Amino acid sequence: MAVAEKRMILKHADEPGYSPDITCYMKHGGYQMLKKALGMKPEEIVNEVADSGVRGRGGAGFPMGMKMRFLDRKSGKPIYLVCNADESEPGTFKDRQIIHKDPHQLIEGLMITAYAIQAAQAFIYIRGEMYEGARMLETAIEEARAKGFAGANIGGSNYSCEIVVHRGAGAYICGEETGLLESLEGKRPYPRIKPPFFPAVLGLYQCPTLVNNVETICNVKHIVEMGGKEYAKIGRPNNTGTRIWSVSGHVNKPGYYEFECGALTYGELIYEVCGGIRGGRKLKAVIPGGSSSKILRAGERFKGKNKDGSEFDWGIEDIPLDFDGPMAAGSMSGSGAVIVMDESTDMVEAMANINAFYAHESCGQCTPCREGSLWLRKITGRMCAGGARIEDADLLKSVADQMAGRTICAFGEAASWPVQSFIAKFKDEFVAKAQQAGNASGAAKGSGFRLIG
Amino acid sequence: MSLELKPETLKKIDSIIPKYPVMRSAVLPLLHIIQEEKGYICKSAIEWVADKLGLQPINVFEVVTFYPMFRQEPIGKVHIKVCRTLSCALGGSYQTRDILMEKLACAENGTSPDGQFTVEFVECLANCGKGPVVQVDEAMHEGITPDKAAAFAESLKKQTAKS
Numbered sequence: 001m002a003v004a005e006k007r008m009i010l011k012h013a014d015e016p017g018y019s020p021d022i023t024c025y026m027k028h029g030g031y032q033m034l035k036k037a038l039g040m041k042p043e044e045i046v047n048e049v050a051d052s053g054v055r056g057r058g059g060a061g062f063p064m065g066m067k068m069r070f071l072d073r074k075s076g077k078p079i080y081l082v083c084n085a086d087e088s089e090p091g092t093f094k095d096r097q098i099i100h101k102d103p104h105q106l107i108e109g110l111m112i113t114a115y116a117i118q119a120a121q122a123f124i125y126i127r128g129e130m131y132e133g134a135r136m137l138e139t140a141i142e143e144a145r146a147k148g149f150a151g152a153n154i155g156g157s158n159y160s161c162e163i164v165v166h167r168g169a170g171a172y173i174c175g176e177e178t179g180l181l182e183s184l185e186g187k188r189p190y191p192r193i194k195p196p197f198f199p200a201v202l203g204l205y206q207c208p209t210l211v212n213n214v215e216t217i218c219n220v221k222h223i224v225e226m227g228g229k230e231y232a233k234i235g236r237p238n239n240t241g242t243r244i245w246s247v248s249g250h251v252n253k254p255g256y257y258e259f260e261c262g263a264l265t266y267g268e269l270i271y272e273v274c275g276g277i278r279g280g281r282k283l284k285a286v287i288p289g290g291s292s293s294k295i296l297r298a299g300e301r302f303k304g305k306n307k308d309g310s311e312f313d314w315g316i317e318d319i320p321l322d323f324d325g326p327m328a329a330g331s332m333s334g335s336g337a338v339i340v341m342d343e344s345t346d347m348v349e350a351m352a353n354i355n356a357f358y359a360h361e362s363c364g365q366c367t368p369c370r371e372g373s374l375w376l377r378k379i380t381g382r383m384c385a386g387g388a389r390i391e392d393a394d395l396l397k398s399v400a401d402q403m404a405g406r407t408i409c410a411f412g413e414a415a416s417w418p419v420q421s422f423i424a425k426f427k428d429e430f431v432a433k434a435q436q437a438g439n440a441s442g443a444a445k446g447s448g449f450r451l452i453g
Numbered sequence: 454m455s456l457e458l459k460p461e462t463l464k465k466i467d468s469i470i471p472k473y474p475v476m477r478s479a480v481l482p483l484l485h486i487i488q489e490e491k492g493y494i495c496k497s498a499i500e501w502v503a504d505k506l507g508l509q510p511i512n513v514f515e516v517v518t519f520y521p522m523f524r525q526e527p528i529g530k531v532h533i534k535v536c537r538t539l540s541c542a543l544g545g546s547y548q549t550r551d552i553l554m555e556k557l558a559c560a561e562n563g564t565s566p567d568g569q570f571t572v573e574f575v576e577c578l579a580n581c582g583k584g585p586v587v588q589v590d591e592a593m594h595e596g597i598t599p600d601k602a603a604a605f606a607e608s609l610k611k612q613t614a615k616s
Binding site: 091095121130162171184186249291356448 | 547575580582
């Protein structure tokens with residue numbers, strides 16, 4: 001019996017008859033929480049968010065309340081709120097559901113958050129390829145403005161906040177918060193170095209800025225509704241609330257699923273919720289949190305001590321589906337994107353596919369990343385075209401090791417962690433490729449589709 | 454920097470600029486609007502936008518050359534984007550792309566000789582659970598596995614023949 005979803009954010013999204021317009025939203029209690037929030041003091045809302053323990057759902061998992069408290073209120077500069085709707089981490093498709101099916105939930109969460117931090121203006125940065133999503137958000141904002149839920153004198157209060165929908169133009173690095181800010185400022189999205197450019201201090205137009213993911217912001221409405229302490233009862237300590245997981249790859253039932261944090265394991269997700277591996281095949285590997293997260297090999301054991309001192313000894317199947325679970329297994333939950341690969345997968349080709357992505361998306365600012373990501377792509381490209389060499393595994397690791405920790409932003413880690421983990425866990429396939437070298441079309445171990453070239 | 458733009462386009466541009474506290478932010482939306490009308494960003498457009506926003510042409514040029522969605526050359530009438538990233542590739546998107554390129558005669562340089570179709574291999578379109586995904590202009594098409602690709606190509610040809 002599969003663990004049941006707890007649909008809090010996605011409660012109405014797929015309900016028959018539910019539509020994205022404000023009439024439907026208000027019929028379901030929409031904007032009541034904004035009214036409630038306007039009757040609270042801004043600091044009270046911040047306290048509720050801090051008490052809730054809600055962590056960012058974009059990838060970094062940073063506590064939202066802490067970020068709100070980091071905002072520099074002494075500079076006298078206007079404070080800005082930015083919603084990161086640039087969803088581009090390979091494997092992730094959860095924010096898409098909110099934007100296209102329940103946009104008002106985001107607008108309400110945005111306005112509550114804006115009021116809580118007394119933002120001068122709010123921006124939604126949405127990826128350029130989501131044409132319909134951008135239009136739906138614009139429509140929702142107009143509807144909200146017409147009813148006084150956005151724009152001037154919100155809810156009859158003396159708090160005003162306009163929302164601008166800013167479309168990106170196809171660059172993954174715009175999902176990095178400071179790259180996003182550069183893009184919002186009309187420039188190339190070259191991330192800024194932190195310190196000193198923490199958005200809470202020097203953000204948009206060098207003003208204090210709160211940047212948060214779509215799903216994270218949606219949680220604020222629910223926190224106001226039930227109170228931070230009640231929210232914190234959902235999930236488990238340090239992993240509060242629900243999370244929407246995007247599952248893709250070789251499962252029978254790929255899709256998006258919302259669960260209470262830690263309510264189930266990766267095994268239950270894959271085998272019970274998602275119907276197991278398609279074609280009755282065997283699990284080979286799982287990317288637990290978006291392509292930037294370290295890969296896990298089926299059969300691996302993850303051992304360590306929990307915070308309470310007890311020991312754990314897990315297979316992939318036992319890892320709790322939350323923030324700390326995959327972290328304890330040496331990886332991360334990232335954007336909550338789970339990519340499942342079965343035994344038909346050629347891991348060198350999978351690596352080549354991922355390396356090509358990062359090489360394409362590197363902004364080029366930092367030498368280790370710009371040159372390193374390109375070399376990684378070229379090496380695995382050559383390996384998959386029949387030119388693999390015995391020393392390639394070590395070469396890949398050497399290049400990756402010189403990228404991680406040596407760049408302005410976390411893209412350096414995002415591009416190198418996959419390589420480090422693939423080599424650590426699937427070195428045998430990289431060596432085998434060299435032993436098959438010269439046979440490009442492949443005595444590939446996998447019998448799945450081509451993943452590169 | 455003479456650039457002929459439709460009155461609706463100019464109206465849209467003038468309504469967008471004041472939304473931003475700093476004018477330079479409007480570079481991206483202006484480029485999107487101009488590309489929607491003209492199909493691509495030409496040199497005059499770069500100079501026009503720079504002038505409109507009080508910038509140097511390089512400030513606009515560097516944006517056009519960085520972001521994948523902005524192009525400096527026209528493409529086919531129908532823009533087909535096939536996702537190449539891992540989840541869709543696991544579902545066969547490389548083969549899907551090959552079949553579409555062959556059936557739509559785009560194999561040479563991505564655009565068909567009659568200028569009707571352009572097939573582009575793009576990065577993750579954030580719809581991985583329904584892959585392989587193919588975006589045709591603004592419409593998202595799901596589950597275009599290799600065995601469905603040829604029929605999909607035919608349906609695209611039929612659609613464009615009608616319009």
